[in-house]
Amino acid sequence: MPTSIHAPAVSFQAVSKEYATPHRGRFKALDAVSLDIRPGEFLGLLGPNGAGKTSLIAILAGLSRATSGRVLVQGFDVQQDFAQARKRLGIVPQELVFDPFFSVRETLRFQSGYFGIRHNDDWIDELLHHLGLSDKAEANMRELSGGMKRRVLVAQALVHRPPIIVLDEPTAGVDVELRQTLWHFIDRLNREGSTVLLTTHYLEEAEALCHRIAMLRQGRIVALDQTSNLLSAASHTVVQFKTDQALPSALAGFARVTGRIVQLPAQSVAEVEAHLAALREAGIRIDDLEIRRADLEDVFVKIMGEAGANDAAVAGGVR
Numbered sequence: 001m002p003t004s005i006h007a008p009a010v011s012f013q014a015v016s017k018e019y020a021t022p023h024r025g026r027f028k029a030l031d032a033v034s035l036d037i038r039p040g041e042f043l044g045l046l047g048p049n050g051a052g053k054t055s056l057i058a059i060l061a062g063l064s065r066a067t068s069g070r071v072l073v074q075g076f077d078v079q080q081d082f083a084q085a086r087k088r089l090g091i092v093p094q095e096l097v098f099d100p101f102f103s104v105r106e107t108l109r110f111q112s113g114y115f116g117i118r119h120n121d122d123w124i125d126e127l128l129h130h131l132g133l134s135d136k137a138e139a140n141m142r143e144l145s146g147g148m149k150r151r152v153l154v155a156q157a158l159v160h161r162p163p164i165i166v167l168d169e170p171t172a173g174v175d176v177e178l179r180q181t182l183w184h185f186i187d188r189l190n191r192e193g194s195t196v197l198l199t200t201h202y203l204e205e206a207e208a209l210c211h212r213i214a215m216l217r218q219g220r221i222v223a224l225d226q227t228s229n230l231l232s233a234a235s236h237t238v239v240q241f242k243t244d245q246a247l248p249s250a251l252a253g254f255a256r257v258t259g260r261i262v263q264l265p266a267q268s269v270a271e272v273e274a275h276l277a278a279l280r281e282a283g284i285r286i287d288d289l290e291i292r293r294a295d296l297e298d299v300f301v302k303i304m305g306e307a308g309a310n311d312a313a314v315a316g317g318v319r
């Protein structure tokens with residue numbers, strides 16, 4: 001039973017998940033993850049591929065069982081009180097799975113029925129409107145593009161007006177217009193009181209939207225803080241430019257290189273000058289030089305790098 005109306009919207013309590021795999025034996029995908037999401041909060045769950053984000057969400061959704069630990073949704077245990085927990089959650093999954101013969105409206109009515117809601121057309125129309133789907137209401141699901149289907153997936157998750165919205169990489173592979181429509185709507189629902197849990201690989205979206213960020217690496221939380229605190233703790237500057245040439249070895253070690261784009265962290269003005277001097281000395285031709293403050297992507301790379309180095313040190317018996 002829920003303990004209090006001030007209970008966290010979602011409480012992950014020492015959640016571990018092990019999978020039995022043919023190659024890796026028993027593999028720990030989540031290792032004692034504890035995290036409380038506050039009512040009304042917009043929380044971002046970030047992590048590289050395989051960090052355990054989807055496993056955590058599957059456990060929250062009641063689709064998968066934790067090996068140990070538990071998850072409460074507004075005080076209701078997702079295993080013992082599945083129906084109570086589930087109706088409080090609106091889950092937008094990664095995968096697009098629909099009955100191709102239903103129209104958009106039928107799909108949403110069917111989903112309303114699943115939650116025991118009849119005569120839901122006013123809210124369905126509102127959802128269609130906010131998600132830019134009004135003119136597709138009577139179209140069959142099979143006629144929709146991938147991006148349109150993704151919008152229906154969002155509408156489907158919201159038909160029962162859940163207080164907690166869970167979005168698992170909702171913008172993977174979708175165009176700018178849908179992203180903007182979606183974020184405008186989710187941001188509005190959040191400002192009206194909904195709690196939002198978002199996983200995404202688009203760090204600029206997380207930076208813009210999330211109040212707080214949890215970073216997961218190899219099944220463990222390695223950072224959990226207000227987005228603004230994470231950004232201000234990473235007070236460094238980034239020297240960014242484009243080049244076609246190989247960097248001198250002194251810089252190559254800590255540069256982040258994406259195609260032609262090179263990013264070099266610098267802790268001080270003197271270090272910015274040293275980087276530029278090293279480039280000049282090595283005769284590197286650079287274009288589009290920019291000196292900017294660190295963003296969430298820089299923070300993410302730094303935290304993941306530090307956590308990786310820590311693990312390596314522990315494994316090597318250094319600590």
Ligand SMILES: Nc1ncnc2c1ncn2[C@@H]1O[C@H](COP(=O)(O)OP(=O)(O)OP(=O)(O)O)[C@@H](O)[C@H]1O
Binds near residue numbers: 019021
């Ligand atoms: N059913 C399963 N059986 C065995 N291993 C699994 C299973 N599901 C996930 N894993 C493993 O658990 C780890 C975490 O996977 P998970 O999908 O939760 O990560 P993720 O953070 O969501 O990754 P991505 O960003 O790629 O979606 C990975 O190493 C994955 O290979």
